[in-house]
Amino acid sequence: NRLLSLCQRAKAAQISLTVDAEEMHRLDLSLDVLDTVIGRPDLAGWDGLGVVVQAYSKRAPFVIDWLYERARESKYRLMVRLVKGAYWDTEIKQAQLDGVSDFPVYTKKAHTDVSYICCAHKLLHMRDHLYPQFATHNAHSIASILALAPLDGYYEFQRLHGMGEALHDQIKCLPLARCRIYAPVGPHRDLLAYLVRRLLENGANSSFVNQLANKAFSSACITADPFVDIAATHDGSSSALPLPPDLFAPTRKNSKGWDLRNVCDRQQIAGLLVQYKGHVWHAAPSDLIAGTPLPIYNPSNPIELVGSVSPTSSAGVDHAFLRARPWNAPVKHRAKTLRTCADLLEATTGELSACLTREAGKTLGDALSEIREAVDFLRYYATEAERENLEAPLGIVACISPWNFPLAIFTGQIAAALACGNAVLAKPSELTPLIAQIAVDLFHRAGVPKTVLQLLPGDGISVGARLTCDPRVQGICFTGSTRTAQSISRSMARFLAPSAPLIAETGGINAAIIDSTCLLEHTVRDVVTSAFQSAGQRCSALRMLYVQDDIYVPFVRMLSGAMDELTVSDPQNIETDVGPLIDATSAQTIGDYVRRARISGQLLKQLPCPSSGHFVGPALLSVSGIGSLSSEMFGPVLHIASFKASMLDQIVDDINATGYGLTFGIHSRIEHRTRDLAQQLNVGNAYVNRNQIGAIVGSQPFGGEGLSGTGPKAGGPHYLPRLCAHDLPTEECATPSTDLAFDILQEAVNDTPLLSSDPLTQMEMPSPTGENNTLTTRPRGLILCLGPSLSSAKTQAKIARDRGCPTLIIVNGAERGDTLDGSVDPSDLTKLSDIFGVCYWGDKSHQRAIRQALAERSGPILPLFTERDFGNRCVTEKLICIDTTAAGGNISLLAGDLDFLKLEIED
Numbered sequence: 001n002r003l004l005s006l007c008q009r010a011k012a013a014q015i016s017l018t019v020d021a022e023e024m025h026r027l028d029l030s031l032d033v034l035d036t037v038i039g040r041p042d043l044a045g046w047d048g049l050g051v052v053v054q055a056y057s058k059r060a061p062f063v064i065d066w067l068y069e070r071a072r073e074s075k076y077r078l079m080v081r082l083v084k085g086a087y088w089d090t091e092i093k094q095a096q097l098d099g100v101s102d103f104p105v106y107t108k109k110a111h112t113d114v115s116y117i118c119c120a121h122k123l124l125h126m127r128d129h130l131y132p133q134f135a136t137h138n139a140h141s142i143a144s145i146l147a148l149a150p151l152d153g154y155y156e157f158q159r160l161h162g163m164g165e166a167l168h169d170q171i172k173c174l175p176l177a178r179c180r181i182y183a184p185v186g187p188h189r190d191l192l193a194y195l196v197r198r199l200l201e202n203g204a205n206s207s208f209v210n211q212l213a214n215k216a217f218s219s220a221c222i223t224a225d226p227f228v229d230i231a232a233t234h235d236g237s238s239s240a241l242p243l244p245p246d247l248f249a250p251t252r253k254n255s256k257g258w259d260l261r262n263v264c265d266r267q268q269i270a271g272l273l274v275q276y277k278g279h280v281w282h283a284a285p286s287d288l289i290a291g292t293p294l295p296i297y298n299p300s301n302p303i304e305l306v307g308s309v310s311p312t313s314s315a316g317v318d319h320a321f322l323r324a325r326p327w328n329a330p331v332k333h334r335a336k337t338l339r340t341c342a343d344l345l346e347a348t349t350g351e352l353s354a355c356l357t358r359e360a361g362k363t364l365g366d367a368l369s370e371i372r373e374a375v376d377f378l379r380y381y382a383t384e385a386e387r388e389n390l391e392a393p394l395g396i397v398a399c400i401s402p403w404n405f406p407l408a409i410f411t412g413q414i415a416a417a418l419a420c421g422n423a424v425l426a427k428p429s430e431l432t433p434l435i436a437q438i439a440v441d442l443f444h445r446a447g448v449p450k451t452v453l454q455l456l457p458g459d460g461i462s463v464g465a466r467l468t469c470d471p472r473v474q475g476i477c478f479t480g481s482t483r484t485a486q487s488i489s490r491s492m493a494r495f496l497a498p499s500a501p502l503i504a505e506t507g508g509i510n511a512a513i514i515d516s517t518c519l520l521e522h523t524v525r526d527v528v529t530s531a532f533q534s535a536g537q538r539c540s541a542l543r544m545l546y547v548q549d550d551i552y553v554p555f556v557r558m559l560s561g562a563m564d565e566l567t568v569s570d571p572q573n574i575e576t577d578v579g580p581l582i583d584a585t586s587a588q589t590i591g592d593y594v595r596r597a598r599i600s601g602q603l604l605k606q607l608p609c610p611s612s613g614h615f616v617g618p619a620l621l622s623v624s625g626i627g628s629l630s631s632e633m634f635g636p637v638l639h640i641a642s643f644k645a646s647m648l649d650q651i652v653d654d655i656n657a658t659g660y661g662l663t664f665g666i667h668s669r670i671e672h673r674t675r676d677l678a679q680q681l682n683v684g685n686a687y688v689n690r691n692q693i694g695a696i697v698g699s700q701p702f703g704g705e706g707l708s709g710t711g712p713k714a715g716g717p718h719y720l721p722r723l724c725a726h727d728l729p730t731e732e733c734a735t736p737s738t739d740l741a742f743d744i745l746q747e748a749v750n751d752t753p754l755l756s757s758d759p760l761t762q763m764e765m766p767s768p769t770g771e772n773n774t775l776t777t778r779p780r781g782l783i784l785c786l787g788p789s790l791s792s793a794k795t796q797a798k799i800a801r802d803r804g805c806p807t808l809i810i811v812n813g814a815e816r817g818d819t820l821d822g823s824v825d826p827s828d829l830t831k832l833s834d835i836f837g838v839c840y841w842g843d844k845s846h847q848r849a850i851r852q853a854l855a856e857r858s859g860p861i862l863p864l865f866t867e868r869d870f871g872n873r874c875v876t877e878k879l880i881c882i883d884t885t886a887a888g889g890n891i892s893l894l895a896g897d898l899d900f901l902k903l904e905i906e907d
Contacts, residue, residue, distance in 0.1 A: 004037050007049060016048035016079060022087055024057060024104040025094070025261045031066065039074025050079030050133070055116035056088055056105040064122050064130075071129035081133040081158070082119055084112055090885045093770030096244045097696075099257025099372060107241050113226035117144045127154050135182065137164035140225070142171065151176065158182050241769065248698060248766050252379040255372035256346050260365055266574060269364065272350025273357075273572075281307035281355060283437035286454040287323060289316035296434055299361040299580040300570045300613040306358045309433040311458040317466045324423040324472075325451040326393045331421070335382035338415055341446035342378035345371060345411075348442060352407065355435045360406050361580040361614070363571040366534050369694065370408045374439070376697035377412035377715065384720050385419035392725040393421035394501070395474035398467040400488075402479050403582050404537045406432035409505075411439055412697075412714055413477040414453065418443075420723045422475070424453045427464055431582055433457035460484070469495040475502075475723060479539075482506040482660075482707050486861060493855035498847035499866040501722050507539045507632045508662030508708040511655045512692065513677060515645070516550040518667040522886055524558045526691040527638070530665060532566060532618045533693060535578050536636035537586075540663045540685070540693045540702070543633065544626045545640045546651055552642040559620065560605050568609045568617055578607075580614040581635055587614040590635035594619045604640070626654050648677075656682045659859060662704035665692040678880045682706060684713065685879045689886035690771075695879075699765050699773050705876045706860045713877050716775065717763070726867035729841045733788040737812030737823040742832070745810070748820055749834055752782055752806050760804050760875060770885040777875040779804030781836030783865075786824060786850075787811040788842040793819075796839040796865075803874035805836070829853035837874065839865040 003019070010017040021030035034051060037043065051067060053060050064080065071078045085091075091105045106112045116136070123132035124145075134145055135158040142157065149155060153176025159168045161183035168179045184191050247254040259265045284290050290310035298304040312320075327334060345352065349371055356367035399413035410428055417424045428436035440455040456463050467473055468491040476496075478488055485504040492502055512530065514523055530542035547555050571579035581587040594616065597603045602621045609615035618636040623629070625641050643651060655664070664683040666674050678686040684704035685695060695702035701716025703709045712718035759776040767773045783800040787793035790811050797807040809819035826849040829838065840850055851864045863873060 003033055004040070007037050007040075007043055007046075010048055011043055011046040014046075014048075016050055018050035018052060018079065018081055020052045022052070022054065022085075024059075024091055025259070027057070027059065027063070028261070028263070031063070035070065038070050038078070039076050047077040047131070048079070049076075050081055050131075052081045052083060053119065054083055054085035054105075055119050056085035056091075056112040058104060058106065060115060060119050061122060064119060064126070068126045068130055077129055077131060079131045079133055080123055081135055082116065082123065083135045084116060087885075089770045092241065093768050093885060096242075096247050096254075096768035097257075098244065098259055099247075099254050100244050100259055102243060110226040110229035113138070113141060114230060116141055117148075117226075120145050121148050124149050124155065131155070133158055133180070135159070137167060139167060142167065146174070153178060156180055247768060252383045252698075255342075255375040255379075257372060258349075258368050260368075260574060269349075269353070269368075270574070273354050273364075276351055276354035279351075279354065280305060281359075281434040281437065282309070283307065283433035283455070283457050284310040285312040285316045285320070285456050285458075286440070286450060287316055287319045289313050289319055296359060298358050298613075299582055300572075300610075300615070302584070302613060304358070306355075307434045309430075309457050311430075312456045312463050314462070314466070317456060317463060320425055320454045320456055321396070321470065321472050323451050324396050324425065324454065325449070326395060326423045327418060327421045327449065327452040329421075331385050331390055331419075334419060334421060335386045337447040338378045338382040338419060341415075341443050341448070342375045342382075344442045344446055345375050345378070345439075348438070352435070352438060355438060356407060357571045357579075359434045360403060360432050361535070361571055361582060363534075363576050363579050364574050366571075366579075370405060373405075373408035373697060374411035377408065378415045380698040380715060381412075381415045381419040381720060384717065388720060390420045390720055390724055393423075394723060394725050395422065396472055397422040397424055397475045397477065397723060398473050399424055399426045400464055400467065400476065400478045400480070401426070401428050401436075403429035403431040404534070404539070405479075406435045407439055409479050409714075410436050413479070414439075414443065416714075416719055417475075417477065417723055418448060418453065420720055422723060423451070425456055425467060425473075426453065427456045427458065427467060430457070430459045465491070468492055471495055471497065473500065475500050477503045477723075479505040485710075486855075489861045490852075490855040493848065493852040498844055498851045498864060499726075499728055502710060502861070503712070503719075503722055504710045504861060505539070505703050505714060506662075506707065506709050507634070508660040508683075508704055509543050509626060509629050509632050509658050510540060510660075510663045510665075510683075510692065511544040511546065511626055512542050512665030512667070513546045513643075513648070513651065514548065514551075514555065514666075515668040515670065515673065516548045517669040518551070518689075519669070519886065520551065520555060520558055522689070523667040524555070524562050526665070526667070526689075527559060528562050528566070529691040530693055531638040532563075532578055532636045535581055535616070536618075536638075537582065537634055538693050539708075540695070542663075542665060542692055543637070543639060544623075544629060544655075545638060546625070546643050547640060549642040549644055556604065556620075556640070563605060563607055563618055563620065566607060566618060568607055568615060570610075570613075578618055578636060581616055582614065584614055586635065587616055590616045590633060590637060593633055594621070594637060597621045625651070626658060629658075632660075652677065652680050656680075659707040660704070661706040662708035663687065663692045665690075674882070684708065684711075684877065685881070688880065688882040690881065690883035696768075699767055700879050700881055701765070701775055701877065702879070703877070710861050710863070711873075711877060713775075713879070716877065716879075718872060718877065721872070726869055728866055729792070729868050730843065731787075731789060731792060731841055733812070733842055733846075739825040739828075740810070740820060740822040742825075742828045744820070745824060745828060745832055748808055748810075749782060749832060752808050752818065755779060755801070755804050755806050757804075759878075765879075770883065772880075772882045772884055774880050776878050776880070777803075778878065779806075780874050780876050782806045782808060782834060783874060784824070784835055784838045785809045785811075786838060786840040786842075788840065788846075790814055792841050796841070796870075799871045800839070800874050803871050805874045826850050826853040830856045835862070837863045837865060839870060841866065841868075 095103045132155040156178035158180045293308040293310045296307045353367040356362040397417040401410040468488045485506045566577040568578045569576040604620045606619040607617035609617040621639045623639045661683045663685045664681045665687045666677045674688045697715035701713035703713035761777045763775045765773040783805045785793045785796035793809045793811045800807045814821040830853050854862045
């Protein structure tokens, strides 16, 4: 209706109107919209309707054919503006992210140039119903068109205002030649990004405009025939640009993706899902010693039975320990088995998707993404185990996973532990045991012995608590709430070996800052995704949004409109954007929170939602800042506040003061600001000019610091070694020592000079085109080195200082300087401030006392280092992800020397 209204107004004013369809994923939609107005009787006599066709698209010739047929059928005349294409870098990036089989666009400039000429030839033979408009600054393209075109002049050339003037002046000298200037009009704020983009494209090294002005390029090079180039290469793709399935080649295969905007993919997925309509699953412990089956219902339709679970009995837990055996197979065999499991997961996409949507309330898009993440974990950890040649397992590892990623996190924890050769007792969330059962069955089908991997469904008290207090467990992987992680830490300190690792990934009150230079449309899209995808039930989800006051009003207006476009419904419907919360308790908690906000006048907007099911409509709340949030609201609730530019430093302090440190987002086109903020915020994952959810395994290792996790990052290079056995030196304390007074300890800690907090290491991670992912390590902070001997304490201090950490040696007989003569009463470690870890190589009873004291502290879980090679644990990891396409274009591609596509004129 809006397009029709615009067309009617354009007809009345006797001006033309051109529909742009730049993004490939919007092409079908754009053509559908265009189809509704072509040939309408009320537009008869008006030939001003046009459409843009991008020659870099592999579908360009077919689009032209469709346009011609529709115009001919309707006895209509359309304008077709032929361009090379403006968003090549974005198309390449999206295809790689989506994991599709091929790119929708050509990857070599010569192929796009040839496509342009072929499309021009096609248009010149369709002029009875199409009016060709050739938008280019390329002399060879123009010369080719002039050679192909009839002499009647029924076509035109176009150039951008301020570009290609000399070339088009020559064209205008030809008989019947027509040239049109394409000039952007509008306020500076809206045009800036457009002009930057055009500048980058025309300044690209392979751009005709750039080469023409560069004396290093000969005229023969500038006017080279693209047909000759293609004949010489005999290849349709750039060798420097991997296809989406080969993004991580040669180390591993990328997971298979699905494009739900593609009709063929949608039909194929629908065919897979229909096989499991109404299917009922059952989950049970691996040893079949279980309790009475309990029903599992669909959170979007609580009367629909999805399946049942037989919880693990107390005897079942004991039996699982007796059966458990480490996986003694060679690392290459373990890796091959994990890769086989990855292939099986991809082959089971239909059942996995159906179960994820019905048991966990996942939208279809989220379900498919989660399957991909699980597959990536399997292949990544298989590759890492081979690379590290890991052959020293811990023993029995308990994997305790959450309901919000019941397949990906569950699979990732298990895959990591298995890759190291451990036996695994897998305890899924009591809310999502069915998907866990399918996953474990696939592990066993792939060849993992049933004594190596056992499923123990049940609740946190009867199963989870048993695992965390049994000394036969040598390590625990946990993802869930901060409070539960702290409880597990205390239980491990009491009952497990002092050296037993806890890898905990917990939540966060995640913030984002948007300044006045941001691209509004791009930013709104990312905010909606970050806050409301998965109904906000991601630990990485955006909770607190700061918007600079200059743009606050228009931003909120645009955000409100974008929220209106969200569909809150049954996740089994492919058009659903936001599904239900996991259970009635969660829905009640979040619903009550929003209702209180409404009463207090803080609610700016909330979407309606279905009355049945555990739904809560996405909500936008106005607050003064992150200090207004006392805890994480795990649902589709976004808090927003405005700020003045002068308040930026205070906002950084406020965010850091929460103690949480999981994800952070910044939207700005000021490079030094994005860099500084990403460094200043104490978070594990910082995202620049993109959404802050959906970390890619091996590309964006994920995990927080402070209250948001212990590290190391999942899907990163430091994860597997934590699940391997290490040398544990043990020495006896030679002589009794005197415990120092707490005030003396605290004063010594306060007086210990800080070392540099600059990054120690920096690793560029494999990334899709148009994105930079950099993993850095930084010193954790002050480490107490407690020996017990002076020589061992000095060794400990050297290891920590080599990682940039300040240290304080406290042992009996210590020398003067940065040491204290005496010992530490473990109880003082419960309240000693500004320490970030303790190292002690003495007897296990004293180690246990130290670990218990550290576990009793409020705040972050602090580590006890008992192994000799603890250096890598003295650091924290930070991943900074930058969308390089967001600030106008990917400069490294558009201005690089590689033979990628650089475009001469776009719109």
